[in-house]
Amino acid sequence: MAPTTNRNLTIFAGEFPARSETFVRNHAAGFAQRGWRVEVMSSQPGESMSQTELAEVDAMGVTRSYWGAWSPSSAGRALQFAGELMRAPGLVAVLNGAGGWTRPEMFAGHRMRRLLRQSPTGPVHVHYGKYAALLVAAGWPGPAIVTWHGFDANIVPKLRGDGIYRDLFAKDWVHTVGSSFVQRRLVALGARPDRIVKIPMGVDFERFVEIDRSGWAARPLAVVSVGRLSEEKGHAVLLDAAAEVNARGTDLRLTIIGEGPARPVLERQIRDLGLGARVLLLGSQPPARVVRELAAADVFALPGVTAGNGSEETQGLAYIEAQATGLPVIASDVGGVSESLDPGRSGILTAERDVKAVADALVAYAEHPDLRYDHGRQGAAFVRAKFTQAAMLDAFERLYAGEAA
Missing domain, CATH: 3.40.50.2000 (Glycogen Phosphorylase B;)
Incomplete structure (x- = not known):
């Protein structure tokens, strides 16, 4: 990662903002408050997010960018593919070089890589190993910090095989985990132990304030x-x-x-x-x-x-x-x-x-x-x-x- 004095940070997430992923919000907002220029790249906002909630994120000084999703219809996918092919003639090779990933996933990886090319130089931090692996499969050289959670470490290997992250782990990237349980899981999947750092997700204690319940009246x-x-x-x-x-x-x-x-x-x-x-x-x-x-x-x-x-x-x-x-x-x-x-x-x-x-x-x-x-x-x-x-x-x-x- 090249040295940077302008403190630019690019964060990847599946959806942002999402109510079920407050850790990404805390991560992005925390660095924005520290004076970093923060951009979060994701496929789309989380389901049911209101305009008020989106405005709150924007007010934190966090920039949102979206790579979009692969259309559910064959006609829509054909139009998407044709449009992307005009921009990037090499896209066919990317989609066909899947390495265990589906074409829609590789399409996402291609779009993620394209977004990265447009972002300022600085640290790249990817939430979920799956998205980091898609960047690697799409040909992005890195490096990046990868933070693992549950779905990526447990479900994806069961669906695709334990070797699905082989190319990702071949990169000299740093992987962070929130628990020793995930740390052991990554080692079992092939990650280098010396490239894994345990960093539990933190909580905003100004939001989650301790309540004194000792004087509450009896009730159900x-x-x-x-x-x-x-x-x-x-x-x-x-x-x-x-x-x-x-x-x-x-x-x-x-x-x-x-x-x-x-x-x-x-x-x-x-x-x-x-x-x-x-x-x-x-x-x-x-x-x-x-x-x-x-x-x-x-x-x-x-x-x-x-x-x-x-x-x-x-x-x-x-x-x-x-x-x-x-x-x-x-x-x-x-x-x-x-x-x-x-x-x-x-x-x-x-x-x-x-x-x-x-x-x-x-x-x-x-x-x-x-x-x-x-x-x-x-x-x-x-x-x-x-x-x-x-x-x-x-x-x-x-x-x-x-x-x-």
Whole structure:
């Protein structure tokens, strides 16, 4: 990476801004606040993003650029291809040299590379290994910093084979991970251990403020869960546990924030369990609403599982954000989740898919307010010691300086 004095930073993400990827927003906004010129390149804004939310990102001083998506129709794809071919006659070779990637993916890689050519010189930071691999496949020489999450490290290799990142790992690029779990996964996939740096995603503690709940009046236990509605988040386990808690005579109210493919299944499960009056599916919500719901709750619960397709939590930023507000957390010991809380001190860690253990944890917090207050206070202190946004940005900035040297 060439030395730069104008502090230009290019960040790649799948969608930006996206409500489910606050870590990219924190990354971009943090460097903009430090005086960097930040441009985020992605395929498109996240689903359901309002104009107000987009304006908020723009007001942070972050530039948004989009490479667009491959058309779902054959006629649309033909027009796209013809237009791109006029600009770049070598595109046929790029699309055919896929190396395990599909043509739509290679088309995206080509457009990503073209956007990069138009950006100022400076560090390039790619969120998700898949997009870094597409840049390599499209012929971009690099270098870049690559930050890995869950889908790219777990699902993509299961779908395409463990060798899908071979060309990426052959590059002398730096890879960052949020947990030791992902670090081990990358080594197993062929990454060089000396090129992997553990940098947990940081939290904006000015947004996620600790709430003193010790003086709250008695009421039904207010439980909140934040996460995409997909199997690995464990919402089905949480609903079964809520039904068991109800059967034991403990009253609770559960609010689930997030959207995703599991919604129809979860809606049916809520009906079948007779939980319609106790469970609210809020769908995807803006960050401000998420903060309000966390602040109003007594407990955070997200008992993740290893999904049938291999997906599982890698760091679990939602657990960290919840603890920042003083909430005790209930989680399952899968992936890298255990590194995001202090089990037995800031929350309760259960075995995977253990409905009874999750129900026991909920009842314990309902019957013993002092326990949840104590866990909440310790959780707030724990995350503020380990997951500051400043520490994340400092670590990234050191990487940028090192790669530029």
